[in-house]
Amino acid sequence: xxxxxxxxxxxxxxxxxxxxxxxxxxxxxxxxxxxxxxxxxxxxxxxxxxxxxxxxxxxxxxxxxxxxxxxxxxxxxxxxxxxxxxxxxxxxxxxxxxxxxxxxxxxxxxxxxxxxxxx
Amino acid sequence: xxxxxxxxxxxxxxxxxxxxxxxxxxxxxxxxxxxxxxxxxxxxxxxxxxxxxxxxxxxxxxxxxxxxxxxxxxxxxxxxxxxxxxxxxxxxxxxxxxxxxxxxxxxxxxxxxxxxxxxxxxxxxxxxxxxxxxxxxxxxxxxxxxxxxxxxxxxxxxxxxxxxxxxxxxxxxxxxxxxxxxxxxxxxxxxxxxxxxxxxxxxxxxxxxxxxxxxxxxxxxxxxxxxxxxxxxxxxxxxxxxxxxxxxxxxxxxxxxxxxxxxxxxxxxxxxxxxxxxxxxxxxxxxxxxxxxxxxxxxxxxxxxxxxxxxxxxxxxxxxxxxxxxxxxxxxxxxxxxxxxxxxxxxxxxxxxxxxxxxxxxxxxxxxxxxxxxxxx
Numbered sequence: 362x363x364x365x366x367x368x369x370x371x372x373x374x375x376x377x378x379x380x381x382x383x384x385x386x387x388x389x390x391x392x393x394x395x396x397x398x399x400x401x402x403x404x405x406x407x408x409x410x411x412x413x414x415x416x417x418x419x420x421x422x423x424x425x426x427x428x429x430x431x432x433x434x435x436x437x438x439x440x441x442x443x444x445x446x447x448x449x450x451x452x453x454x455x456x457x458x459x460x461x462x463x464x465x466x467x468x469x470x471x472x473x474x475x476x477x478x479x480x
Numbered sequence: 481x482x483x484x485x486x487x488x489x490x491x492x493x494x495x496x497x498x499x500x501x502x503x504x505x506x507x508x509x510x511x512x513x514x515x516x517x518x519x520x521x522x523x524x525x526x527x528x529x530x531x532x533x534x535x536x537x538x539x540x541x542x543x544x545x546x547x548x549x550x551x552x553x554x555x556x557x558x559x560x561x562x563x564x565x566x567x568x569x570x571x572x573x574x575x576x577x578x579x580x581x582x583x584x585x586x587x588x589x590x591x592x593x594x595x596x597x598x599x600x601x602x603x604x605x606x607x608x609x610x611x612x613x614x615x616x617x618x619x620x621x622x623x624x625x626x627x628x629x630x631x632x633x634x635x636x637x638x639x640x641x642x643x644x645x646x647x648x649x650x651x652x653x654x655x656x657x658x659x660x661x662x663x664x665x666x667x668x669x670x671x672x673x674x675x676x677x678x679x680x681x682x683x684x685x686x687x688x689x690x691x692x693x694x695x696x697x698x699x700x701x702x703x704x705x706x707x708x709x710x711x712x713x714x715x716x717x718x719x720x721x722x723x724x725x726x727x728x729x730x731x732x733x734x735x736x737x738x739x740x741x742x743x744x745x746x747x748x749x750x751x752x753x754x755x756x757x758x759x760x761x762x763x764x765x766x767x768x769x770x771x772x773x774x775x776x777x778x779x780x781x782x783x784x785x786x787x788x789x790x791x792x793x794x795x796x797x798x799x800x801x802x803x804x805x806x807x808x809x810x811x812x813x814x815x816x817x818x819x820x821x822x823x824x825x826x827x828x829x830x831x832x833x834x835x836x837x838x839x840x841x842x843x844x845x846x847x848x849x850x851x852x853x854x855x856x857x
Contacts, residue, residue: 371610391611391722417726419624420677421616425600429616437621437676439629439721449612449625449721458632474615 367406370475375466377409377475379446390446411464412480413440415456416447429470438462440477450475482574484567484706484854485581485697486515487816491657492690492804496592500533501545503587503691507809508546511693516702517581519546522695524579525553526566528586528808531602532593542585552579559606559843560755561713562586563692563812564850567839568711570696571852580698586808587691599687606844608719620684620758622720622845624676627760629726631678634767638678640778641759642669645682645801647781648756651788652798654829659688659804669759683759688804692812694819704823705857709744712737713850720845731768734849735840742853744836746770749853751821751834752792753814755841756799765840766794793831796821811841815852822856 368376369392381388382396383405395402417439424433438452440462451474452462462477488510490503498506504527512519525548527539535541539553552573558565563586570582590599603619612622630636646666652658664682672681695701696708714730714737717723739746752771756762766777771792772785780786786794797803797817800810820826821834839852 371614389722391608391719417625417629419621419628419679420674421618421621421624422674423600423618423620423676424616425604425618426597432616434674435616437615437617437625439625439726447721449608449615449617451615458628469616470614472614 367408370466370473373472375473377411377442377448377464379407379409379442379444380404381407388445390448407444409442409444413442413462415452415458415460415462415477416441418452418456418458420454432469438477448475450477452477453479482571482696482698482708483700484694484708484815484819485701485704486511486517486695487819488514488693489657489813489816490691492688492806492813493659494591495589495689498589498689500530500588501542503589503689504542504585504693505546507587507691507693508583508585511583511695514702515695515697517695519548521581522548522583523551524570524573524582525550526570526582526584527555528562528566529555529557530588531807532589550579558848558850560757560811561841561843561848561850562808563810563815564839564841564852565713567694567696567708567815567852568713568850571708571711574696574698581701582696583693584696585693586812588807588809589689590806591687591689596687608721612719612721618676620679621676623758623760624679625720626726626764626846627678630760630764633727634775636763636775636778638670639666641678641683641763642666643778643781644756644759644762645669647786648795648799648801651796651829652802655797655803658798658802659686660802679758679760685757685800685805688806690804690806690809692809692816694812694815704819706819706822707855707857708852709855710738710740710742710853711851712741715848718844718847723845729764729768729846730849731765731840731842732770734851735769735838738851738853744853748836749792749838751818751831751837752794753818753837753839754794755811756795756801757805759801761842761846764846765842769840788829788831796826796829796831815839818854822854
């Protein structure tokens with residue numbers, strides 16, 4: 362457990378945070394104050410290793426805003442993290458479903474985001 | 481017991497000079513006329529939402545604007561599933577004798593009221609505001625992620641998806657109100673502008689202005705005899721990152737609930753009205769519901785199975801892909817068309833047999849599901 366020192370890219374840190382339940386061991390990604398399976402609280406906070414497997418991928422050509430158009434095309438992936446949760450991130454254009462990947466952090470728009478390369 | 485006693489549908493596309501309440505009013509007036517009802521007969525009102533007129537109290541705003549005094553009114557919001565969820569609620573309220581004639585109405589000037597970027601950004605907000613939207617994700621991207629996985633698991637090609645776009649366009653050619661009325665081929669779809677792979681422009685429904693309404697009543701008030709036999713829903717997640725699966729959604733469970741209420745088998749269904757925000761949406765829904773075997777929706781479309789004269793006519797107005805998509809009204813156009821088919825009023829688009837109809841819609845990213853079974857009496 363790494364509670365207290367967890368880096369979370371959605372809060373400006375260069376890391377992927379996730380939570381798990383101290384009662385039923387369920388693991389999940391979107392931060393909340395209780396376990397969405399059994400309701401126990403508070404959950405444990407963890408730092409992910411950044412290793413995982415590509416579950417789905419799309420190359421986005423049509424960006425939603427002028428600011429992000431400079432980045433297009435960009436690959437959005439859903440990655441199954443080794444720790445047992447799924448997250449959305451960016452990745453190298455040639456990533457395919459099933460690829461083993463490792464995370465680094467890159468600037469995108471006004472923040473740092475997770476970016477996966479082949480492991 | 482409840483009946484869809486009247487329907488009203490505006491053309492979809494670019495309708496300049498008409499705001500949300502105008503489009504809602506136009507559709508509502510048409511639906512009341514079709515049901516042979518006056519405003520004073522309406523004792524229930526269900527509204528949806530409008531992204532271009534995000535009022536906190538859309539239903540009472542419409543009550544005042546249109547000139548109603550219902551005993552029951554509110555809005556309901558489950559994205560693309562809203563139209564059929566409102567029909568389910570209207571059916572339930574009528575059966576519970578809360579109201580006798582419920583007007584269900586939605587409309588939005590989604591195309592002319594804002595820039596394309598604004599529409600894309602507004603719709604992207606169905607994704608997670610902290611974990612997904614900052615990545616530059618859009619609605620097409622969410623569905624494209626689903627498509628990549630579903631196609632991977634079931635051996636579906638981009639040409640298979642394209643068959644459904646071609647079918648919806650062919651259907652739209654016969655409807656004067658459709659937004660797109662130029663024939664397209666599989667090659668056109670494959671060569672259209674990339675949006676979010678594997679989805680290209682012609683795999684995506686357009687953004688449209690439009691309005692749709694229908695009346696659900698305790699008894700028929702016109703010559704139309706269309707009964708709501710059953711309804712069901714299923715809700716499994718909101719965000720694509722949190723979906724339990726990218727290949728199994730809530731569609732089957734929702735349809736099974738509707739079917740078991742209705743007491744009909746899938747094989748009894750003669751006409752299908754299925755949500756088609758993207759070619760992949762229609763593919764997955766048809767296959768998960770069981771209207772096509774896994775991986776074969778495109779082949780069935782190619783072989784004429786879903787044609788107007790085929791085994792199971794589908795979205796004969798052209799669907800979201802070609803009639804257009806104005807928000808909550810999008811799926812309601814499927815219902816309006818189904819009611820016309822069931823009452824023999826679809827003109828050049830009339831199918832031989834629309835005695836039993838299955839409708840299914842999804843909202844979010846295949847997150848929220850609502851299904852209906854209708855029967856022509």
